[in-house]
Amino acid sequence: MTTEASHPLYSPLPVELSERPPAELPPAPALRLAPERLRNATAAGGGAVALLWGVQARPSARLDAFFATGAHLTGLLAGYGVLVLLLLMARVPAVEHGVGADRLARWHALGGRYVLGLIGAHALLALCGYAVHTRTDLVTATGDLLAYGAIAAATVGTGLFVAVGVTSARAVRRRIRHETWRAVHLGALLAAALGFVHQLAGPDLAGGLLTRWLWSMAHGTVAVVLVWYRIVVPVRAALRHDLRVAEVRDEGPGVVSVLVRGRGVALLRAEPGQFFRWRFLRRGLWATALPFSLSAPVRDDTLRITVKAIGDHTRRIRRLRPGTRVLASGPFGAFTAHRRTRRKVLLLAGGVGITPLRALFETLPGGPGDVTLLYRASDATGLVLRAELETIARERQAALHFLLGPSDGAFDPLAPRALRDLVPELAAHDVYLCGPPAMARAATASLIRAGVPASRIHSEDFDHA
Numbered sequence: 001m002t003t004e005a006s007h008p009l010y011s012p013l014p015v016e017l018s019e020r021p022p023a024e025l026p027p028a029p030a031l032r033l034a035p036e037r038l039r040n041a042t043a044a045g046g047g048a049v050a051l052l053w054g055v056q057a058r059p060s061a062r063l064d065a066f067f068a069t070g071a072h073l074t075g076l077l078a079g080y081g082v083l084v085l086l087l088l089m090a091r092v093p094a095v096e097h098g099v100g101a102d103r104l105a106r107w108h109a110l111g112g113r114y115v116l117g118l119i120g121a122h123a124l125l126a127l128c129g130y131a132v133h134t135r136t137d138l139v140t141a142t143g144d145l146l147a148y149g150a151i152a153a154a155t156v157g158t159g160l161f162v163a164v165g166v167t168s169a170r171a172v173r174r175r176i177r178h179e180t181w182r183a184v185h186l187g188a189l190l191a192a193a194l195g196f197v198h199q200l201a202g203p204d205l206a207g208g209l210l211t212r213w214l215w216s217m218a219h220g221t222v223a224v225v226l227v228w229y230r231i232v233v234p235v236r237a238a239l240r241h242d243l244r245v246a247e248v249r250d251e252g253p254g255v256v257s258v259l260v261r262g263r264g265v266a267l268l269r270a271e272p273g274q275f276f277r278w279r280f281l282r283r284g285l286w287a288t289a290l291p292f293s294l295s296a297p298v299r300d301d302t303l304r305i306t307v308k309a310i311g312d313h314t315r316r317i318r319r320l321r322p323g324t325r326v327l328a329s330g331p332f333g334a335f336t337a338h339r340r341t342r343r344k345v346l347l348l349a350g351g352v353g354i355t356p357l358r359a360l361f362e363t364l365p366g367g368p369g370d371v372t373l374l375y376r377a378s379d380a381t382g383l384v385l386r387a388e389l390e391t392i393a394r395e396r397q398a399a400l401h402f403l404l405g406p407s408d409g410a411f412d413p414l415a416p417r418a419l420r421d422l423v424p425e426l427a428a429h430d431v432y433l434c435g436p437p438a439m440a441r442a443a444t445a446s447l448i449r450a451g452v453p454a455s456r457i458h459s460e461d462f463d464h465a
């Protein structure tokens with residue numbers, strides 16, 4: 001079902017968001033690390049660590065030496081892996097803007113499983129090596145090893161890493177509060193520090209002063225990067241921009257837009273499609289930084305988000321008062337015009353996933369007919385920012401289709417055939433996709449079956465950040 005008529009229930013495009021063209025924003029930061037580069041650099045680092053091990057390894061036919069050599073390799077790789085995991089989450093702008101926060105979070109989660117496996121293998125191999133060497137059983141060997149301070153520290157660190165892994169398992173994470181998951185995750189920093197103490201004291205870095213110096217430098221650098229981007233940069237931005245809620249606007253059932261104003265907001269260089277992590281300094285909200293995409297381009301020192309109430313925090317946002325202080329860290333995300341490779345672009349939104357696409361719909365360069373927006377919702381009341389979308393479509397002569405109906409209805413508007421009928425030359429498009437996970441998965445499969453290469457489907461995942 002499609003419609004292109006304007007709707008009297010919805011307010012027109014707000015004047016302060018429409019009067020100045022986005023071209024007046026300062027240029028975006030030039031540095032963006034491509035995902036392949038980050039992958040290659042990570043693999044190269046792993047290769048260098050394996051080389052370090054290879055140089056130190058002394059071939060031996062003895063069983064205890066075999067276990068010890070295996071323990072050295074897995075220990076070094078685990079130590080390196082922990083550094084990579086921390087760096088992926090350090091919020092370095094070039095990495096965030098090039099790779100994208102959702103992809104970084106997925107890599108971090110996948111890498112975390114490998115690192116846990118390496119830590120487990122390291123512990124087991126070291127224990128077996130010691131038991132064979134001292135001709136004792138595993139229980140006695142465990143007791144002996146725990147008497148060493150550095151090994152006891154590493155064991156506590158391993159316990160913390162296991163807790164992080166368990167609380168991150170999908171089944172557990174769904175059942176616990178985000179804040180609990182996050183608090184346990186912070187334990188990984190202590191675990192990394194304990195692991196570092198263990199590595200410095202242990203035989204893995206006994207190869208010489210240079211190896212110990214390099215290892216310490218790598219850890220020091222990661223610590224500085226983390227403190228800089230996770231603490232110093234957001235605090236400096238908070239002082240510089242002095243952001244405050246300017247207005248909270250009703251956008252329909254359970255949905256509000258929040259306009260946040262401050263000093264020199266354009267200097268944040270936020271691009272349409274990106275998001276910030278927002279901390280509203282009022283009771284019940286200040287303790288959590290919630291990710292929300294910009295639902296309009298930045299203008300007149302104003303940022304706008306549009307929020308659907310789905311839980312405790314998002315429900316409180318409706319009650320924010322003008323003047324409330326806001327700490328916003330960002331911008332983050334690679335769901336921007338820079339991903340585009342083709343003249344023709346299809347924007348495909350589901351539910352509140354419209355927010356980043358609303359900003360892109362207005363600003364993506366292109367002539368009449370180059371940009372199409374498909375917006376899937378179960379019924380017309382679920383369409384957010386509808387009047388604005390219709391105004392933009394009219395002004396830039398872009399196609400806009402609302403695809404309404406239940407997700408289990410007989411007709412699937414996201415089936416390959418239906419998509420091809422709605423969007424002429426579909427296979428020649430770049431696609432920007434944002435919606436609930438099930439809808440995004442189904443739409444991706446349909447688009448690929450309709451001939452759009454997977455490399456041209458760019459998605460933003462509201463479940464990972």
Ligand SMILES: Cc1cc2nc3c(=O)[nH]c(=O)nc-3n(C[C@H](O)[C@H](O)[C@H](O)COP(=O)(O)OP(=O)(O)OC[C@H]3O[C@@H](n4cnc5c(N)ncnc54)[C@H](O)[C@@H]3O)c2cc1C
Nearest residue numbers: 178289290291292293306307308311312313314355462465
């Ligand atoms: C990159 C990105 C952009 C987003 N943009 C928008 C947007 O424009 N509009 C919108 O309405 N929603 C957006 N979301 C979703 C929004 O962040 C969540 O709906 C919100 O955080 C839920 O908070 P809650 O406490 O009310 O709900 P809860 O019921 O407590 O949480 C619902 C789910 O949201 C996730 N979540 C909760 N708190 C956080 C947090 N602090 N950080 C990360 N995830 C969290 C959890 O995985 C949880 O399963 C976005 C999410 C991401 C990752």
